[in-house]
Amino acid sequence: MKFLSLFSFPTPLCKFFFTVIIIIVIFVVYNGATANKLPVNETVPAVFVFGDSIVDPGNNNHVKTIVKCDFPPYGRDFIGGMPTGRFSNGRVPSDIVAEIFNVKKLLPAYLDPNLQLQDLLTGVSFASGGAGYDPLTAEVVSVLSLSDQLEMFKDVIGKIKATVGENRTEMIVSKSIFIVCIGSDDIANTYYTTPFRKPHYDIPAYTDLMAKSASSFLQSNNTSERGKGSVRPGSKKDRSGEFASNRVCAIPEDTEWRHSKRVSRASQPSSKTFQLQALLSNEFPQQEISGSKACLL
Template structure:
């Protein structure tokens, strides 16, 4: 915080900057993970889909939203905020682990404050993907839309703390990108829209190329530390088991193999970018294997149910289908790997984030 808030850029902005920095000091939390000496992460800036969206879809004209009960029942005050979870999502937990703040607000939140801008916001939109068609089909913010809002955010930061400090925040913050699963699960397999035009090798090429372009643009705008999450084992999501797993609702191997193929291409793209973009730390985060292990061995992690979600029957309910009228919603979501038919519970996210951040954090410094 001392580097961020020393020597105001001009007399006219000094009072505002001082006020914001004092507030930011009190808003920070104690880091749970140890950073290398003399290193700092002033903010966390998030892009992607429903795994990390903290409420950007709330006021969009889309069915892909969840700002109603029982979503958020275990969040602060039991309030549904637009997070596809019973509680916190990975964006919040990463900020918590890094000691930045307790939760990451949506950039579209009308109550967003200057302190929030300093310590990071979320641009993610549930239902988006690397394929531009994915967000179009869902009527949500595409990655291009999210990037435009990020540019607006940069302009606001410059007005708030000046260009030098803005550049410092961008260079030292960790950018988190979590998307791709909706491209495969929804656009390709469920809706079959792109299946008419591409086979899986060609479609995963499209996704990986789009991802690479996005990261290059982020880098061009000042991002240096970028955490890129892999696609999940989509064939083992409760909804996909129901739709394509047969009468026994088994994991759908073809879907998982598609995710594995994309992840290999994504990882290769990131390696290439890291080698060509100076001073960049673009890190591939393998979520596929640890999440699959939780699903296949739930009792090892303290779970009882891994093949369906807590909300309703847990087999198809998600978004508007998971609501306060949903029958048979479970009474103890801590025993479930999944909250609804597509998204994990906060407990699952905590299990994942805690191990992932300790495995990968040193790669950003």
Template sequence: MQFFSMKLCLSSWCSNILFSIHVFLILCTTKAIVKLPGNETVPAVIVFGDSIVDPGNNNNLNTLIKCNFPPYGRDFPGGIATGRFSNGKIPSDLIVEELGIKDLLPAYLDPTLQPNDLLTGVSFASSASGYDPLTPKIVSALSLTDQLDYFREYIGKLRGIVGEEKTNFTLAKSLFVVVAGSDDIVNTYFVTRARKLQYDVSSYTHLMVNFASTFLKELFELGARRLAVFSAPPLGCLPSQRTLAGGLQRECAENYNQAAQLYNAKLSSELDSLNSKLPQAKIVYVDVYSPLIDLIQNPGKYGFEVADKGCCGTGTIEVAVLCNQYNLVTCTNVSGYVFWDSYHPTERAYAVLISHLIQKYINSFI
């Protein structure tokens, strides 16, 4: 009996040693991890949301909202169109790179995903998804409920790799990033009008915040403690919305921007309320609106030249399947553009934003 107990102890000890060596080897292949106050670290980044942080989860879905074809990815390592809505990397990649965790954050549904990838995080985001359950349904994307189901599956896989205790530690110390809301406002409310018959802008943004709050509470119940929740950007200044709703001069559509600002104010207030109700959590409102509107209004300050059109095609309407290899007029000087297509920024614009956001908010997660 003593021999059996010793054998179990040795087995557990060896498992812990092997896990530690494994994590050490992973970290040695990346930059040094950014230290949080108190010498804490971020072992993984786990992402939910829409196309801003979708590295390719939509690739094998029966939806038109995908981009795993040229010219997308033309400046990505290897020039590969991975399903990221950009010419290169997207915010989820830049966040893990800035934190020194790894170079890219993979899609959970990537068929080449390896068990080791789970240790340092994945993205469950699905392009064109949103807080409103109707939003992903319109385009056959993954809802946030679907993304949570995959997250539960992920937790089970993680337990199988490192055990219950280390899984709980990983979830508690990881950075959870949630990026959603834009497609709810732009597509579900203003374009399809499916909700406009039921709600005015004020009541619809209230509905969005209620859905967001429920989602964040579900994440907390599953073990998330450090949550970065991105605001809506200045939606009226996206090239596509300038074209559709900005008049002949393609000005920023103020009704879209006002809706985004109203939603952001309500979201920020709700996150304050959640923090008081969930004292173990750090739920941080991340203001994307202000730095992006500054970049759009003052592109020269950041070394950009064009902020009202995308690089792909005419830059006024092309996105997803409309931005394809037959867009012969796609720009050559992409580094001068804030937007890659008519909806999504370029890698360089994302890099400017993410660097600013990490510097501003990283100390909030203590």
């Protein structure tokens, strides 16, 4: 399991105190073993993405929240010059990752009403702008939490299995790329902008909470891929419809994080990692991506 980090910009609110860290977790599993590069004659069948606005291709268009970007000037450099719900003037990083591995040029939103079965077979994004590792981050702005996104993934696996059978589903999941890009909203929004966390956590304690949540999410995801185990309960609303905007902001008890394991370290980045950096630099020339560091936690 590999962890790729891109160190991003400091926010105006606290630029003298910290640098927002955007964590992108990419893990590719082949027959139970982690690989740095694709074996000969191997391909990636699908890309599945969890996260926030950095990789949200339009899920928030179908969620009752103020966190939206389905209006100009968003999308001005996209195909047709139309806004798609991506928090970008063009594509988002998850689209580029899917293209790098020759899956498809655009990774669709899971909540897109025009989604087809073939889209599920080759991957979708469950990401929701405004989400975070801290469950409270998504609650504050009424977007899809990581728990919501994980349950959507379970729905997708069920649909794929019903269509192509269990054996092919296991093959797709075992050889797919999974991306988790999330965390900046926890620091910039929940911690520094709202009054809910700062009185109870200093930065080291809060980032520790985030890390434990990340570890718990990855463990739940691995369990879901095997088709057994349970997931922390999220929204029970129909994923094909609108989500309620009157969610209650609840602070999780410490016991929710107590038994989570620390995120493990991984080996050196593959050539695909540096290819990703180069493509991101070309795709977003006016952003400081070329100066970002790629490293593993």
